[in-house]
Amino acid sequence: MAGVVAGPSMGVLTQALAQDSSRSDMYQLLKVFGDVVQRVRSEYVDPVDDKELIENAINGMLTGLDPHSSYMNAKAFKDMQIQTKGExxxxxxxxxxxxxxxxxxxxxxxxxxxxxxxxxxxxxxxxxxxxxxxxxxxxxxxxxxxxxxxxxxxxxxxxxxxxxxxxxxxxxxxxLQVVKSRMLPGDIGYVRLTQFTEQADAGLKQAVRNLKQQAGGKLKGLVLDLRNNPGGLLDQAVAVSSDFIDQGEIVSTRARHPDDSQRWDAKGLDVLAGAPLVVLINGGSASASEIVSGALQDHRRAVLLGTKSFGKGSVQTVIPLPGNGAMRLTTARYYTPSGRSIQAEGIVPDITVHESRETPQSFGGDRESDLNHVLSNRGGTGTQALPPRTDLPAIAKQIPDKPPEGYPKFDPTKPDDTDFQLQQALTVVKAMAAQKSASAN
CATH class of the missing domain: 2.30.42.10 (PDZ domain)
Structure with missing residues (x-):
């Protein structure tokens, strides 16, 4: 009987000793930290501000984890709150x-x-x-x-x-004017979403309503432009995705502790009532933009056109520190409905189209995977989760991957004449609309 009891008891003892050893190591390291702070305060060439010294130490601890964790002092925290409201x-x-x-x-x-x-x-x-x-x-x-x-x-x-x-x-x-819209030829709507602030979802719905009125009550298709959209609020990404997906998963997050993992599903109605949708993405499309793009691609609700997205597939939680700002801490990875983690991978468009003929050179970290201390891609199904698309219009095979010789340089004041990616998106969505109309007759 003693032998039966001894096993679990030794296990508990071993665990307790390991915890004691870990605490001892932490106390020793904190002692080193205290010694360094004291030495800096007493011997640095110039007097130092204690608050600034500690804030720098905290920020160094967080930024050493990954590119998106950081410390915000009270002023930076206030600025962040203002920015998410759009001004x-x-x-x-x-x-x-x-x-x-x-x-x-x-x-x-x-x-x-x-x-x-x-x-x-x-x-x-x-x-x-x-x-x-x-x-x-x-x-x-x-x-x-x-x-x-x-x-x-x-x-x-x-x-x-x-x-x-x-x-x-x-x-x-x-x-911030987070939503811009206009009509394109052929009763096709265009909506550009610049960031996922608090106004994103409401602004998108209003833009679609306005476009429908301009089109005489019904749009034949829509181009949603998420290029250079760096992301923003997760709940807005879920809401915008739900504007086009009737039901099913939008995104899930997996945290360190399984109980903290979450899943968000679509709720509401497709504001386009099934009309064709093309989404424009590029290397500046990050975070919330990738949540929307990934969900629409997995559900086969939209055709993605452009270049591979940034690859930020992590969730940051802003944790207020009363009286001392806040910390932004990476707490989870997010996954598309098919189970893909796009962390450091990005979303690959269904149709690749570059904005210019120049081949970008690698410099200074163009995507998440190039950043220092980048969070690993873990736990996902990989791109193999998605079978090849069989629903693309036939014209997709004829779409060039870069502008022809002599194509004018992009001019934001003349997008209809100089935005090559947008013109290819319009070609695709028109073909999808014609295909849908033919199948309905």
Whole structure:
């Protein structure tokens, strides 16, 4: 009988000893941390601010985990809350930090950065001639923000350009117009979604209603433009997906602890009533944009056209620290309805079309997989979960993957004449509409 009891007892004892050893190691490391702080406070060449010292240490701990975990002091936390509501001050650039470099994820439409030609993948190396190399992301963002009408010069390193580019800008109060819409030829609607702020879902529904009225009550198809959309709120991504999918899973998240994993399903009605849908994506489409793209692709509700998306398949939880800002912590990976994790992989479009003839050169981390401390892709089914599409219109095979020689350079003021990807999307959605009409007759 003693032998029967001894097994579990030894197991419990071993576990307790391991926990004690772990606590002892932690206490020792905290002692080292305290010693370092004290040495810096007493011997650093200049006096240091205790609060700034500790905040830097906290931020270093979090940013060392992955590219999206970070600490926000009270001011940065307030700025983030303002931005998710759709209005903030600055230049209009979504940026990330990689290996000590500040990289542009995407410019925001109709902002100083977008009008000046800032591009996804640009590396901002200096502000007003002062280097940003090694400057923490939050500090860099603070430096780019400032009073409206104040001037600033960005020094940018760009793919395929040998010399740094100096970009003079004037700061503005950024009023995010997250939804833009217009009619395309043939009773085809166009909706551009620039970010997933609190207004995204409501704005999309209203845009579709307006387009239907312009089309005489019914749209023959829709192009949803998610290019250079860096993401935003998860609940808005779920709501926008539900605007086109009647039922079924939209996205699921898997956390460290199984009890914390979640799943979101579609609820509502397809606002297009089954009309054809083409979604435009590119390397600046990230996070919430990839949730929507992945759900629509898995459900075969839309045809994706463009280039592979950014590949940010992780969920960040903002945890307030009362009186001391908040921490943004990566708490889960998200998965498409078919079980794909697109973390560091991205969404591959059904029809690949590049925006220009130039082949992009790899520089500075163009996608999630290029970032420092990138979270691994784990637990998903991989791209093999999706069988080849058999529902694409025949014309899909004739769509060129890049513009022809002599095609004009993209001009945002003349998209109908210079946006090659949009023109190919229009060709595809028209063919889908004609196919649907023929099958109904």
């Amino acid at each position: 903030f001050g600055g230049l209009g650039i979504e940026v990330n930090e990689d290996k000590g470099l500040i990289k542009v994820v995407s410019p925001i439409d109709d902002t100083p950065a977008a009008r000046a030609g800032i591009k996804p993948g640009d590396i901002i190396t200096a502000l007003d001639g002062k280097t940003l190399v090694g400057v923490p992301l939050n500090d860099a963002v603070d430096k780019m923000r400032g009073p409206p009408n104040s001037k600033i010069v960005l020094t940018v390193k760009r793919q395929g350009v040998d010399k740094p580019i100096e970009v003079p800008l004037v700061r503005e109060v950024i009023h």
